[in-house]
Amino acid sequence: MMYMNRFGNLLGIELSAVSTKEKWVSLSGGILSIFLLIWITESCLHLEHATAIVASMGASAVLLFGVPHGPLSQPWPVLAGHGLSALIGVACARWIGVSALSAALAVGISIGVMHQFKCIHPPGGATALTAVLGGPAVHHLGFGFVLLPVLANGLMMVGVAMAFNFFFGWRRYPSALAAKNPGPDPATHQAVLTALRDLDSFVDVSEEDLLRIHQIMKANSR
Secondary structure, three states, X not given: OHHHHHHHHHHOXXXXXOOHHXXXXXXXXXXXXXXXXXXXXXXXXXXXXHHHOOOOHHHHHHHHHHOOOOHHHOHHHHHHHHHHHHHXXXXXXXXXXXXXXXXXXXXXXXXXXXXXXXXXXXXXXXXXXXXXXXXXXXXXXXXXXXXXXXXXXXXXXXXXXXHHHOOOOOOOOOHHHOOOOXXXXXXXXXXXXXXXXXXXXXXXXXXXXXXXXXHHHHHHOO
16 A cells, blocks of 8 residues: 555645535536637637637636636636747747747747746646647737637636636635635744745645645644
8 A cells, every 4th residue: 555655646646635516517617618618719700610719728728617726727827828828939930930949949938938927827838839830820820829819718718717616606716706714823824935935846726725724724623
């Protein structure tokens, strides 16, 4: 059993205490968001989904509906992460050419820019890659690719996430709409901030959720 646990740790298999109900809600949100995204773009924009939908939106759906309270799932990372990455990808394709080097630079630079602007959204890397390797249909759009379909898709995804999660009291999107708990004492707050800085690595848990976990653990230990 010990060796199985170690093997699981190496693979990155983490504890998941999510209920079956929550899993079904996440699944339903993913189905609804992509269906509506395709239907709206084809009905309102009159474009075929091959050019109107960015495949990386499927990855965004996983975050927005599977991890709606996560820092990577919030509106700013979704919109800025996709938008900036698309801009970088188009620039690399135009100024360097379509090659393995420009694709690699597009993804790498996007990671750095998302870090700098506090908008890390992993699907943004796929958007940057699409801008370089997406073929003639994408290249023909030029920098217009950033607005349509990328930002248009992103806005639709955020809008659907806000509307969908509204119907479930334990889920709020954006996470800032969640009910606020009484603030922790300053010493605890400072301790959490210090620990995050000492890790020096991005953690996909909001500061507020970390403090909430600490409060729950403290209450349960009494």
